[in-house]
Amino acid sequence: MGKSSKDKRDIYYRRAKEEGWRARSAFKLLQLNEEFQIFKGVKRVVDLCAAPGSWSQVLSRELFQNQKQEDAKIVAVDLQPMTPIDGVTCIQADITHPKTLHKILDTFGGEPADFVCSDGAPDVTGLHDLDEYIQAQLILSALQLTTCILKPGGTFVAKIFRGRDIDLLYSQLSYLFERVVCAKPRSSRGTSLEAFIVCLGYKPSKNWxxxxxxxxxxxxxxxxAGIGKSDNLEHLDFPVDEGRTIGTFLATGDLNDVDSDATYRPGKERELVPVQMPTAPPYKKALEMKRRGDLVRR
Structure with a gap:
């Protein structure tokens, strides 16, 4: 009951349900685009760690409906199954596996991607140092695939957890992109460590x-590529008594828009059609066992 009532007071949660988005995270990508115009001129997109698919929904609407790009191609990749989305090719696979890269390239006809994004995050443990480390490794895993498929001048966007050593990640990314910005959409709760790294102007390393x-x-x-952890620390050579590199930080979204940390009284209740049916409900295995008779008392 507590979680349900909290969700009803979350204005972005309610707006997502009313507008047909699969998750409130759709507004985060929309607000990032308002600031950086990341959809401009984009035709081939890869959405990593895509489930349940709210970012893919945004990309589909923007490319096919708003920009009328009938030849656009969107690929969504996740280990979890996803309900199909119009104009989106869903691949259930591991983003670190070479076969996944080949499947994406086949979908694009061998052409590179214009834009790669990742809204993936680990199941948080509450141990901030551990969560930040795992998230950083997830970003680097997404970056591996990105460097293999993104065209020069392309854009990469990923979720990050801002922590004590986040400046190392900023520095690593700055070797591969012209501009690296840490952005905090208004729809992202201020009480969360979550932010998004926006990397503009991909510049592949020479001789790599x-x-x-x-x-x-x-x-x-x-x-x-010369951005490995050991190489990077030697290059940066931070003196003990001096400050470390601080990346650019931007708050995105209309300041007059609703506050993601505030609670609002729910309006008139009405039933809404489910945006996405369960793809792998936890009770599915129990139902299958019951049909086979495996749950009968012995």
Missing amino acids: EPKLELNKSTEEFFEG
């Missing part, structure tokens, strides 16, 4: 050809 391979760590993958 990214190659996605199994059983290779992220540091080994980026070793030739």
Whole structure:
């Protein structure tokens, strides 16, 4: 009851349901686009860690309905199953596996992507240092695939957890992109460590050809690019008594819009058609066992 009543007071949660978005995170991508115009001139998009698919919904509406790009192609990748979205090719796969890269390239006809995004995050443990480390590794895993498929000048957007050592990630990304900005959409709760790294103007490293391979760590993958952790620390050479590099931070979204941390009294209740039916409900396995008779008392 507590979670349900809190969701009803969350204005972005309610707006997502009313407007047909699968999750409130759709507004985060929309507000990032208002600030950076990341959809401009985009035709081939990869949405990593896409489930349940709210970002893919935004991309589909923007490219096919608003920009009328009938030849646009959108690929959504996630380990979890996704209910189909118009104009979106859903791939249930691991973003670190080379076969996933080949499937995306086949969908694009061998052409590179204009835009790669990732709204993925681990199941948080409450241990902030651990959560930040796992999230950073997830970003680097997404970046591995991105460097193999993104065209020069392309854009990469990913969710981050801002922590004590986030400046190292900023520095690593700055080797591969012309501009790196940390953005906080208004629809993202201020009480959350969540933010989004917006990387504009992809510039592939010279004399380095990214190659996605199994059983290779992220540091080994980026070793030739010169942005590995050990190389980066040597290059930066932070003196103990001096400050560390601080990335640009922007708050995005209309200041007159609703506050994601505030609670609002629910309006008139009405039934809404489900946006997405359950793809892998927890009770599915129990129902299958019951049909087979495996749950009968012995």
